[in-house]
Structure formats: C-alpha cells, structure tokens
Amino acid sequence: MDGVLSVKIAVRMKKLPRKLATTPGTRDILPPESTRLWDVQARILRRFRAFGFREVVTPALEYSEVIEEPRLRDASFKLFDQGNQMLILRPEVTTPVARLVAQRLRNSPPPHKLSYSLPVYRRTGVVRGQAAEFHQAGVEVVGSRSPAEDAGAIALLVDVLQDLGLRPKEGFAVVLGQTAFYEGYLRRAAPEAAPELLGALAAKDLVRVDELSAGLSDEVAAAAREIPRIVGPAADGATLEKAARYAEGEEAAAALENLRETLAHLEAYGCREAVILDLGLIGRYNYYTGTVYEAYSPDLGFTIASGGRYDNLLRRFGETLPATGFAISLERLLAVLPAREPEPLVVLVGGGVESTRAANGLRGSGVKVSHLAEDASPEKASRYARSVEASWICYPAPDGVKLARTGGGEFELVPVPEVAERVHA
Template sequence: MRKYDLITPEGTKDFLFEECLVRRETEHKLHAIFRSKGYSELTTPGLEFFDVFQSESGHYPQERLYKMTDSKGRLLVLRPESTMPIARVVATRLRDASLPLRLYYNQSVYRFEPALKGRSDEITQTGIELLGSASYMADVEMITTAIEVLSACSDGSFSLELGDAGVFKELMRELNATPEERENIRYLIETKNYPALNDVLDTMGDSRAAAALKKLPALFGGEEVFEKASQLYSNQRIDEILMDLRKLYEDLSEVIGAGRLTVDLGMVNNADYYTGVIIKGYLEGYGEEVLSGGRYNKLLSDFGYDIPATGFAVNVDAVSNILRKNKDVAVQPADAVIYAAPGYEMKAVTVSQELRAKGQIVEYAFFDSIDLVREYAKDRRIGRVVIVDEEITEVE
C-alpha cells in the first residue's frame, strides 16, 4: 500500500511557476555579478564519498548527512555543502591551473535540519570561491562582492556582520579543550546560550581564556567592540587579529554605508574549516542569514594541495522568497494562441515559427471551435487569437 506518493519528504517542497521564475531571475542576477569579476562556473556531483566531508579541517557532523551506499558498499552522501567538494576538485583536476582561481557554482545542498526550525533540508545555493591568495585584497574582493550581492537582492535594507574565526580558535587553544568540549562550546556561543555556556566553562577552571569565552557572544556592535575585546583578552595572535579586522571594518564602512556593518566576535560558523575573516549577510524580512562565508586557509591541504582560499554561499531559496514578498511576480502570458483549421496544421506550425522568430510567445490551441479558443485566450490573458486556414486571420 502506498502511503507517501502524494507528499514530499520533510524539509523539501515543490516549486511552482512564480517561485521558479523568481529563483531563476535571482540566479541570473547573481551570476552576472560573479562573471563580471572573472569567476567561472563549475558543478560538483550531488553524490560524494563520505570521506570528502571528514577531513581534519572540515569534519562535517555525520548525523546531518543524507547517507547511502554504492554498488560496492562504499558510503556515499548527498552533498551537504559546496566548499569541500570544490576543494576536492581544485586539489585534483585543477591542481595545475594558474592561481588565483575564481570559481562560482549554483547547485542544491542536502542536510538534516533540526525539527521545528522551519528550515529546508534541500537548499539551492550559489556562491564563489577565490583560491590561491591570502592577501588583504582577496578578502576585500570577497566581501565587497558579498555587499554587491546583498545590494542587488534588496532595496537597500540589508546588513553585514564581520568576524574572525581566529579569535575563537586562539581562545580554545589556550583553554586546551577536547574536540567534544570544543564543539559544545562552539554551539553554545553560536546560539548565544549564556547560562549553558557559563555552566560548561565553569567546569574548565578559572582561566582568562574561559572568562573571555563567556563574554564572546556579547562582543557585538560597532567599532567599540575592538576596544572591549582588547581589554578582555590580549596576546600577540589575538592582538594581530583584532588590528587586521579593525582595518577591514574601517575600509568596508566606506563601501557599505552607515548602519549596515557590524562586528560580531561571537560569530562561530558550523563549518570548522574557517581560519580567518568570516561574514554573514542579512536581508530585511528574513530572520536568518542569507549569505555566509569566510577565509579557509587550511582546508585544501587536507586534500593534498596547500593553498589559501576564501568564499561565500548565498541561500537562493531564501533570497527568492524575500523578493517574491516585495514585488508582484507573474508568469508572462503568451502573446498569441494559434488555431489551426482541419488540414492546415502544418501551415499553423510555419506561422508559429515566424512569430517566435520575432521573439513572441506562441501557443497552439487544442479546441474544436473558435469560441472555445477565445474563452481560453481570455482566461489565460492572451491578447491575440490567430486563425490559420486558407488565410491567416488575427482576432484581438
């Protein structure tokens, strides 16, 4: 007995006409931005070996992966994100390409999301990866491109958060926590769960690193965050991170405009491969980030190719939903519908080809009477009915 033949799996949905139209428009708009900056498109398989997502720098929680086996019994997963497969491609097929490499992608990712969170398990993402440069200008290119993307997808109501994964990593190094403790602390900081975070850190001794980690989620705001952070914890590495991040903040403030840029030193992304600057972008009307990314200088070394990289991904589905709410979107009706009298079907084909060659959208009518064709045209908001018999007659 079939039980699930009329519904989609949890975390997925069907996309209908206007939804598809807006999504394609969004993709084309963003791809034009990427191509204008010299980025080339690639696509990775929807199926990858489980091992791709279990590297030292980029261990992906297996409970969030859709898993299966191939004909040889090897463990496969549906691609949960795009950066790690692209790292695999660059380290193998593009290893001899000249650097830097500028790549963009547009593909679906699949991962189990927490129940009752309203998130999709299948998401369409587009994004860019800039590989082979650790320069300040590479970070500038990446983040200003992110700003351009957010601006193109909004009426100006967007914001960007700026952080650095190095702060959390340095404090955790000082704390000397186990991998399990590290992941738990990371999660509690990400969710800004202050009580639970304090409870966990209280069990790890009374150290300056532990005290700083308790305050890390609250280090959010404008330029004053840098002074607060320097007073909370200081060593050579963190001082360097804060100095570089402050310069980036000041430079970006001139580009993005007042009130749109904030600093969040408690930003600790799920992807543990980030090593430096990280960003999250927001659009008005959506409660979570629609864009995220950052610098990951160690990930490719796990695939045998030690080069730095940075990038970001855009949640196309989220952006499209926002755009649909903010403007009227409708599928364009046909310009004309052609009715072919019996025996004149192929003549109708020729007439339709001529009209389509002029850029018009043309449908064939599948009715036996002109009255039914006219009713159909009226219902579909088609302005012209073309009757093809011995002559060609147009009826408005």
C-alpha cells in the same frame, strides 16, 4: 470557493497512495516559483561572473569521507555503491569544490575563483519545516590569504542582494565576525578554558560562556564574557574600538588587524553600511579559521547566506591552499525578495499555417510567444493564458494579429512589428 477547493484536495489526497507523493522535505517546484528560482539563479551567476568567478559543477554523489564536518556528515543522506563504498548526497558545495581544486587544478596558478549553483541534500530539520533538498549558489576563492578577497566576497554578496532588489539595512545585513579573535585571546589568556568556552560559543550559549568565565581571574573573566557580546554597526568605529581593548597577544592582535583590513576594503567597495560586526559570531562549521559572516533579512529568522575563510580545509585533500567563500540559500532568498511582474507573454491561438507564421514573426521581433496550436474561443484562450500567466492573447489576421489583454479585453488589429512595443509598454 475555498471550501470547494479544500474538499477537492481532500478527496484527491485520499485516493493517492502514500508513496507516490514526494518524499518528506522534498517538493516539486512549479511556475511561477520555479521561473523565479531560475531567474534569480541566472542573475546571481551573472553577478558572480562580473567579479570574475567561473562556474563549476560537482557530482551530487561523493564518497562519505570527503565531508569531515560532523554536523554535515550526520545530516547527509547515505547510500552504498556496487563496491559497498559509502556515498553521500552532497550536503553542501564548499568541500566538494575544495576537493575539485586539490585534484583538478593542481597545475593552474592560484587563486582559483569558482562559482556554483547546485541543489544540496540534508536529512535534518524536516519536521522543523526545513527542506531536505534546497539550492545553494556560492563562490570560492582558493589560493589567497588576502583580506581583500574576504572583503571582495562579502561585497559580491552585498552586490547580489542589492541587484535582486534588497536594500542594505532595511532589507538585509551581513553580520561579520572573526573566529581567530576570541580564540586568539583565549589561547593566550585562558588556554585551559579555551576549548570549552569556544564550544559554548559555537553552541550560541552565552549563559554557559558566563558560567565558564566565572572560574577565571576577574580581568580575563570580563573579557571572556564581553568579547562575544560585542555587536554593532561596522560603520560605527566604536564597535571595533570595543574589540581593540581585548587585542592582547599576537594572535588576537593579528585577527583584529585582519578585521580592520577587511573593513577598509569593504569601505572601498562602499558597502560597510550593510555590515554589522559581531565578535561572538564564530560560524557553524569547524572549518572556518578567520573571517566569518552570515546574511540576514528582517523578514526571515534564518540566514539567507553564510560564508567565511577556511584556510585548512584543503589539507584534507593534500593541498595547503588558503580559501574563502560563501553560499546563498536560494529558497530562503526567494522568500524575502520583493515580488516582480512576470515578463509579458502572448498566447497565440490557431492551428493553421498562418498562425505558425505569425508566431515565428512575433518571436523574431522580440515577443515571447506561447503558441496554442488549435482553434480555441477567446474564453478558452483566456483561461489558458491565465493558467500560464500570459497577459495577452492574439489571433492571426491578414494584416497582423488581433491582440487583446487576457480576460476580456477588446481585440485590436496590430501589425506584427508593433506588437513588441505594445506588450512591453
């Protein structure tokens, strides 16, 4: 069977001219995956709304100047408009939302709690098996400095992942860091070495961190090596105590206090169990200024969501509002979600008016109906039903419909009002 299929595929591929395919890194998404994508997106947006977030839509195209982050600029698809201005396809949504807030919401009182679910585009990683187009769903809280908002966003992320069937600890964990802690410590204890050490840590190169530390005095060197290696459950007080030993100076102490407050709010949300502290996590983008986090699943090597505080990003757009938020990568999330049964769908067969009447009646009683408006044998109807993942087929009858399970079930006469109960059982 497989052999036949692969031969068929090979034959078809040969005939298809290359440039009629989808471009590298992009793809058509078909049912049932597309159905899942929309379902998951809808559930996520529902949870976002439960926390008071309201959706915005930004354009897929932005002036290239809008994005400053070098990694994102490099990764962007670029094009030119009629005025020869360089445009990019948005590589993320956080910066466009910052732009939107600065330009459109200047006169409304902060904080602005906005959400989105949009496709983003990146050139990198195509040969690494990463997509050039993928979907991000996220929230941004713009205009509040409170750690309660950081905790709120993390709690919302945990809420979303749990709502979709992932369990904290065995199914996912949120790794929480504080960029200002290590930075604050270094700025006071080793100001000259700080930029290089932070650069090494941003590159996740702890070997380089050790090499650079070797040039510092013993005590500072030990701290410079150890702080990025503090990793452990947030519920275990010892993890935070390890960090507290290095909370010297105003900046580091304030960062630690901020982390403590964030954790206290997470405790109040009841989701501290889902959090792992990592003082070496400082975020992939330069725009993060404090709290930073990434969500991981044991079933995937990549982050399924990431976020943090970016208090300086809006300055670029002429505002001084502090902000925090996260984005979930929907395709990655889908890859780790437990399988779900499709909703029951009935294929109703028949081209006559009585079929249309039955379809209308069934839909009116809450049954999902795909009407195959032609006369088809049960075999043909079953084949069609399987291809659209419908678990039932039926034909109109004088006192209801003749209903059977897809694939050779016995037909039974069921009154229209009772079909709903039958297929949802």
